Amino acid sequence: QSALTQPASVSGSPGQSITISCTGTSSDVGSYNLVSWYQQHPGKAPKLMIYEVTKRPSGVSNRFSGSKSGNTASLTISGLQAEDEADYYCCSFAGSSTFVVFGGGTKLTVL
Amino acid sequence: QVQLQESGPGLVKPSQTLSLTCTVSGGSISSGNYYWNWIRQPAGKGLEWIGRIYTSGSTNYNPSLKSRVTISVDTSKIQFSLMLSSVTAADTAMYYCARYGDYGPGAFDIWGQGTMVTVSS
Secondary structure (H helix, E strand, C coil), X not given: CCCEECCCEEEECCCCCEXXXXXXXXXXXXXXXXXXXXXXXXXXXXXXEEECXXXXXXXXXXXXXXXXXXXXXXXXECXXXXXXXXXXEEEEECHHXXXXXXXXXXXXXXX | CCEEEEECCCEECCCCCEEEEEXXXXXXXXXXXXXXXXXXXXCCCCCEEEEEEECCCCEEECCCXXXXXXXXXXXXXXXXXXXXXXXXXXXXXXXXXXXXXXXXXXXXXXXXXXXXXXXXC
């Protein structure tokens, strides 16, 4: 069982927006603004999409945005495209001992 | 552009030690403020951080695996390695090496392609 809780699946039509939630605790998501999100296509390595809750690495589309409220972080993808269909994982810093914890992943289907 | 490449046996027997190497190309493993990590993913499941090493050699491990994990670095060979002892079927997974540093703790911006390890007799 993963430390962070994500919905198993979400879906949306092209052009729509979807949001994926990531619920942790006051020991991880709630304590640090160090949540990152990863996109993983089948058979590929994860790709960093969001870091420090809201920031995008260079080259990542501005259709991807992140936010956080309390112990829950969220990833929003606007203007859904077929290429966005993938698994998405959240990750949070959890202190110097545990370091990081991941979510169980959410499968995004673009209808 | 830094790239990472995992290598090692794809099949390990139960109770033996899993050994993997990550080779860094396109940059120096000892320059910059970077941490070098191992992360694994069982088939169809989520990601699990295994541990990290800094170029100084200092390490941190996932508490759930700490008693069985050793990560080391060989800066002259531009490699860092993972050893996981006393493996069981539960250790069967895709193993990735990854780097963080430019985007903060836990923001792994460069990943290897992964190497599949199966634990079976």
